[in-house]
Amino acid sequence: MDNLDIINLVVDFLSEKERARLALTSKLFFTLVMPMAWRTVLGATQLFKLLPGMKVELPRGAIGTETLYLPPKLQCVSFKRFRYYAKFVKHLYLFKSPTIVHQINKWSDLLDYTSQNTLLPSLVSITLNTYWPESVSHFAWIAVFCSPSVRHIEAQTLVRRNIPMVPNQTTSGILKILINRCPNLEFLSIFVDPKLRPSSLEPGLLKDESECAALFFDSNKSIRNLACTSAMAGHCHKTLSLSSRLPQLRSLQMYSTGQGEDIAPDIPLETGGFPTLAELHLFDFLPSATLSIWTSVSALARLTHVELEIDHSTHDQDQVIHAFYNMKLIPAICTRAPNITDLSIRPIIDGDSYLQIDITTLELLSALPLQSLTCARSCIGHQSGEPPAAVLAPLFPMIKILRWPDLTITYTELHQLASMQHLKHLSVGLDFESFSDSSPLDSAKAIPQDYLWKLRVLESDFSKIDFLSPAKVRMFLSRIKELWPHLIDFRQNLPFDYPQCDSAANERVSVLNEMFKEILSNFQPSI
Structure with a gap:
């Protein structure tokens, strides 16, 4: 020690x-603790309070809505104490409770000062969280804190489909700043909405330069991960074309701006584009646009990870939706990307409709070297007459992660999935009543021991377990022990659009995990 x-x-x-x-x-x-204490900073208040003459006002004592009053004539203010602590800061989280800056005076003075002086010389990452429209635009903080040491700039949101957007002019100003001050940037997320108007708090960022995006893509060669909207460079065609020039781009996440892009069936991209792209994530595009983008990108890139969340707000009939996936999209995936190891498909459908995936389509997918498969808002066709689990187990014997949250299975079907010898993470709906109605496993149907020790995570909607008696809960856990007689982690299946687990869900799975440990402690597996 x-x-x-x-x-x-x-x-x-x-x-x-x-x-x-x-x-x-x-x-x-x-000397030992201060660098650790300042390694990660939440909000700007903690930093600016280091300046002499700095005033912080909390209206009615509401923590999280601070107003910062900078001292006059920043050029004459001593930054000695600020710089001492600033050199320890590696990661900066802005607009995250409890230090959320609501207003700031002398905003233009601060931008002028930071354009000539680097505030955080050792900063590696800036993470920008959700914010209120009346506050300082969180992307504007990039202009204040970015430095040559920054490698990672990310925007996060609590609601997946409510991503924080910025207007065109602000984006142009930010990109110009990144060109000049962040030459080694590796991860960038920036979401542009052409309909937005710039905030009055962003006078130093308004650069009416239509070619800023093209200049950014041509000058920054270190970007490995890019998350953006299709309007980042004006329109989807241009954004794709420019991003294809990034020589080290490995992951591309692109969100539709929700304007119903009329994308041509063939999007012309330069030969040799996307030389290193392995991951493609498309969100909220209409089916035709998704297929067009997929066709163009997959013709150039050697993709291994694909995530598609497709908007069906045009209210297509169920038969049209089924045909799109079974006859167009999934066959195109299997044909054009034979090296895919991770595939996630989620149709965004209103009402009670579900995508029906045919058995023949699953057989196509089984030819891929899949290690992870996620199918949301979908069910399996009943052409074979067999239960879904009986279809999946023989088709995907090598899969490690299987997420089919809307597929509800019984105890007997779960036993069939347990025969998937490499399965480590399983996410399905569980028919909890079937666990108490079923008899213990017949030894003749037992799964080979070397299969049983693979599973590590069982994910489901465990809120339904609140309606079971304590005896039935213990029966459920005992049945799980028969299938996997080792410690596994029960997790709550979270909605795709709200990936935040509430406290009740956390408490519920925590109790389940403790009960399962207790049951295991009284069990000795046969050798």
């Missing part, structure tokens, strides 16, 4: 006030 381990052990027993006093009196504590 080194000095840092000892200090961390002691610090766990100290109050915040005692830690502050220790930092003042112990040079060793200060």
